[in-house]
Amino acid sequence: MSLHVSSEEMQRGSNSDEDEKDMTPAQSRRKAQNRAAQRAFRERKERHVKDLEAKLAALEKNSLSISEENERLKLQLQKTATENEILKATSALPSVPSALPNTAPLQYKPTDFYSDLLQPHENKTPSHRIVMSENGERLLAAGATWDYIIKHPLYIKGYVDVGHVSERLKGAAKCDGQGPVFEESAILDAIEKSVASGSDELL
Incomplete structure (x- = not known):
């Protein structure tokens, strides 16, 4: 299998090599550090996205049980409110x-x-x-x-x-x-x- 590389790509690669050759040791270290920092940032971002996806899946799994619990609490609240209203009404009748x-x-x-x-x-x-x-x-x-x-x-x-x-x-x-x-x-x-x-x- 043969590889065809355009003259423009060869020129860019040549220029990049020449640029790196022209760099001082300090500049080369900074460039390497920048690449490492970018790679670490991408990895952190990927981990963060995976964490968010896992949390979303857990929330979706529990949504049904949470809804059922809310309905049960609403019924309990309505019952308690009714009992309170009855007690208030009867306490207002001293006779x-x-x-x-x-x-x-x-x-x-x-x-x-x-x-x-x-x-x-x-x-x-x-x-x-x-x-x-x-x-x-x-x-x-x-x-x-x-x-x-x-x-x-x-x-x-x-x-x-x-x-x-x-x-x-x-x-x-x-x-x-x-x-x-x-x-x-x-x-x-x-x-x-x-x-x-x-x-x-x-x-």
């Missing part, structure tokens, strides 16, 4: 505690609650099952729903009419394959509306 004594557990038994809540459903066995929905919200079976209601601060204070809550939840039941379950947000909403309904009746 309510005296008008509604803490007798709710005696007025409504769990067996009555299960019978009433599960009446439209074929499976009438109360379960304390708690599962998670696809969007990250808790789903409570009838037994777990009763436990949730009677542990709620508003129920303990005697503000909640369990019969009203049961009526509101009848149409909100979902099925998880084992029986009826109720979204935690729906239970909170029923409790809130029960309290609001009781307050309206006192006015």
Whole structure:
């Protein structure tokens, strides 16, 4: 294989060789140092680009889990905000505690609650099952729903009419394959509306 070199290229190469021959030792060292510095700069730049690409890949990999965590936190924040609003509303009614004594557990038994809540459903066995929905919200079976209601601060204070809550939840039941379950947000909403309904009746 033959190499064809133009006279112009030969001239440039000759000029470069002559320039280097004309350089002093100090100039030659500086030129070598400049070349080494340029090579080191290119290597650092390549490493930096590779680091950025690796970080980007890691961020893209975690983006889905971060989005799901954000949705879960939003639901938790909404639930907490709802509970705070209920507490603020009831604390502004000083006559309510005296008008509604803490007798709710005696007025409504769990067996009555299960019978009433599960009446439209074929499976009438109360379960304390708690599962998670696809969007990250808790789903409570009838037994777990009763436990949730009677542990709620508003129920303990005697503000909640369990019969009203049961009526509101009848149409909100979902099925998880084992029986009826109720979204935690729906239970909170029923409790809130029960309290609001009781307050309206006192006015």
